[in-house]
Amino acid sequence: MTDSATMVGGRPSGGGRRLSWSWLGALPFFVYVGLFLLLPTLVVVFGAFVDPSGRPTTANLSALGQDFVVTSFKNSIVLSAESGLIGALLGAVVAYAIATGRPEGGLRRTFVAASGMLAQSGGVTLAFAFIATIGGEGFITVLLRGQGIDVSPTLLFGLSGLTIVYAYFQIPLMVLVFLPALDGIRPQWREATETLGGTSWHYWRHVAVPILTPPFLGALLLLFANAFSAYATAAALISQGSIIAPLQIRVALTSETIAGQENVGKAIALGMIVVVGVVMALYTLLERRSARWLKK
Amino acid sequence: MSQTTPYPAASAGSIAVLSGDVTARSPRGLRASRNRRLQLFRVVVLLLASAFFLVPFLAMVEFSTRGTGVDAARTLDAWRRIATYPNLISAIITSLELSVLTSVASLALMVPTMIWVRLRLPRINRLVEFVCLLPLTIPAIVLVVGLVPVYAWVNYLSPGPLKGSSLVLTFAYIVLVLPYVYRALDAGLRAIDVQTLAEAARSLGAGWPTVMFRVVGPNMSAAILNAAVLCVALVMGEFTVASLLNYVNLQYELNNLGQADASVSVAVAVGFQLFVVALLVGLSFIGRRRGSKEA
Numbered sequence: 001m002t003d004s005a006t007m008v009g010g011r012p013s014g015g016g017r018r019l020s021w022s023w024l025g026a027l028p029f030f031v032y033v034g035l036f037l038l039l040p041t042l043v044v045v046f047g048a049f050v051d052p053s054g055r056p057t058t059a060n061l062s063a064l065g066q067d068f069v070v071t072s073f074k075n076s077i078v079l080s081a082e083s084g085l086i087g088a089l090l091g092a093v094v095a096y097a098i099a100t101g102r103p104e105g106g107l108r109r110t111f112v113a114a115s116g117m118l119a120q121s122g123g124v125t126l127a128f129a130f131i132a133t134i135g136g137e138g139f140i141t142v143l144l145r146g147q148g149i150d151v152s153p154t155l156l157f158g159l160s161g162l163t164i165v166y167a168y169f170q171i172p173l174m175v176l177v178f179l180p181a182l183d184g185i186r187p188q189w190r191e192a193t194e195t196l197g198g199t200s201w202h203y204w205r206h207v208a209v210p211i212l213t214p215p216f217l218g219a220l221l222l223l224f225a226n227a228f229s230a231y232a233t234a235a236a237l238i239s240q241g242s243i244i245a246p247l248q249i250r251v252a253l254t255s256e257t258i259a260g261q262e263n264v265g266k267a268i269a270l271g272m273i274v275v276v277g278v279v280m281a282l283y284t285l286l287e288r289r290s291a292r293w294l295k296k
Numbered sequence: 297m298s299q300t301t302p303y304p305a306a307s308a309g310s311i312a313v314l315s316g317d318v319t320a321r322s323p324r325g326l327r328a329s330r331n332r333r334l335q336l337f338r339v340v341v342l343l344l345a346s347a348f349f350l351v352p353f354l355a356m357v358e359f360s361t362r363g364t365g366v367d368a369a370r371t372l373d374a375w376r377r378i379a380t381y382p383n384l385i386s387a388i389i390t391s392l393e394l395s396v397l398t399s400v401a402s403l404a405l406m407v408p409t410m411i412w413v414r415l416r417l418p419r420i421n422r423l424v425e426f427v428c429l430l431p432l433t434i435p436a437i438v439l440v441v442g443l444v445p446v447y448a449w450v451n452y453l454s455p456g457p458l459k460g461s462s463l464v465l466t467f468a469y470i471v472l473v474l475p476y477v478y479r480a481l482d483a484g485l486r487a488i489d490v491q492t493l494a495e496a497a498r499s500l501g502a503g504w505p506t507v508m509f510r511v512v513g514p515n516m517s518a519a520i521l522n523a524a525v526l527c528v529a530l531v532m533g534e535f536t537v538a539s540l541l542n543y544v545n546l547q548y549e550l551n552n553l554g555q556a557d558a559s560v561s562v563a564v565a566v567g568f569q570l571f572v573v574a575l576l577v578g579l580s581f582i583g584r585r586r587g588s589k590e591a
Binding site: 114140269 | 330334337338341342345348349351352353354355356358359360405406408409412413416417420424427428430431433434435436437438439440441442443444445446467468470471474529530533534535536539540547550551554555558561562565568569572573576580
């Protein structure tokens with residue numbers, strides 16, 4: 001493979017000059033991502049440690065210790081964990097219902113395609129959809145009011161409301177992530193369990209669940225990171241206030257009036273990078289572990 | 297749950313043995329009853345899931361067609377009022393322009409880069425993949441914080457007519473769509489033998505531009521189309537970067553309008569959602585036709 005690749009030019013490569021020409025081909029890409037992906041990331045990381053005039057300081061980081069910042073991070077973690085857990089459990093059940101159908105069936109194709117779309121559905125439209133459903137004058141709210149049940153008008157603007165809304169894109173994401181793991185389970189493993197005299201319970205307890213646990217936990221971490229990073233839906237739902245960390249960044253960005261606090265937003269952003277980074281590192285570890293059994 | 301949700305190993309044929317009461321307790325009979333319970337479980341789960349995902353959308357349709365006052369008849373009034381918001385119309389046009397610019401620019405950047413890396417720099421394949429997937433790990437809200445000073449420069453350097461224009465969002469959007477474009481193109485490149493195609497073309501005297509645009513490119517047209525459609529869907533729905541950098545696009549305007557005229561904004565949201573569905577359905581049809589032609 002490598003051989004044919006280096007031979008494509010008609011001559012074997014390897015000379016310093018040719019090598020530098022090859023690198024030139026990838027240059028536009030690296031310049032671009034350098035400017036618009038790596039530079040902004042570095043701005044956040046270094047900006048968190050300097051004051052507005054560029055002198056190094058730890059004041060921004062100590063601003064992270066302020067009560068309202070700590071609370072917003074705590075809320076973000078609770079929201080991500082809850083919506084992640086709900087999404088992972090329900091998503092796994094849906095994925096199982098899909099995986100047990102015909103592999104080439106239209107039903108499966110439809111559900112997978114819909115999941116792909118819904119997993120990306122977070123944003124203003126999703127916020128509107130839930131306002132139209134369980135908001136003050138929403139469809140379900142009105143329907144339940146007719147039955148004498150009141151839906152709290154502020155439900156959508158609190159953590160529990162956000163959890164419900166987030167489930168709308170977490171469940172489909174779980175379906176997409178977990179389906180390959182379920183497909184990796186071989187019918188032969190169940191047959192082997194039965195041949196050895198095992199029941200359904202034995203099969204699940206000793207075969208399926210242990211094999212599916214690492215991919216499940218991995219997916220759970222991915223969902224956590226997904227909810228933790230989400231901004232648009234919450235921003236559209238909650239126009240004032242900042243109960244979660246991403247909304248705290250909005251406050252820092254839109255009201256840069258307090259002298260000396262300009263870089264606090266960067267410190268909060270850095271805090272988010274750290275949380276997501278740790279979660280994604282754990283995810284990579286788990287991925288490697290689950291790949292052992294579920295390799296295709 | 298684990299006991300009531302058995303594995304689908306039972307084949308449809310095993311239902312035939314169900315009738316006899318002796319065979320009912322045999323492993324094959326057990327499998328048949330397990331199979332029936334499984335089918336029931338599947339129907340219930342998939343119906344509930346469909347309801348959960350359809351109800352908010354239908355609620356939007358219901359909301360946008362409400363008349364004013366109690367027991368008022370259904371009306372398309374809100375839908376008609378869309379045209380009376382010129383800012384909204386121009387925001388829709390801006391977002392459409394942004395999606396075209398982003399698709400074209402990100403493909404112009406990524407198609408040659410990815411083919412080149414496959415052919416000439418296979419060693420950095422993993423590095424390119426890692427960089428391209430980074431925006432999935434770095435939250436957009438974090439990226440925005442770092443983009444503020446970058447965009448101050450973009451604004452400073454952009455020529456007169458473009459100053460303050462929302463179209464400069466393209467730079468940030470190319471980064472946001474990078475993971476999706478990479479994956480789509482990667483799938484396309486995996487499906488063809490790039491090396492052999494390039495060798496054949498080169499040995500017939502083709503230059504590198506010919507290899508890229510007339511040999512390898514057309515062979516991965518489905519993947520390129522796929523990437524472009526994903527770009528359009530993502531850019532049309534983008535809110536975070538636009539709103540925090542203060543550039544008007546569809547979602548920004550939609551969110552503002554939500555406070556002023558809820559029914560109209562919900563109507564537009566329905567329209568937007570239908571647009572995305574139509575895009576993806578259209579794409580899947582094109583993909584299938586292509587697939588069957590090749591098969």
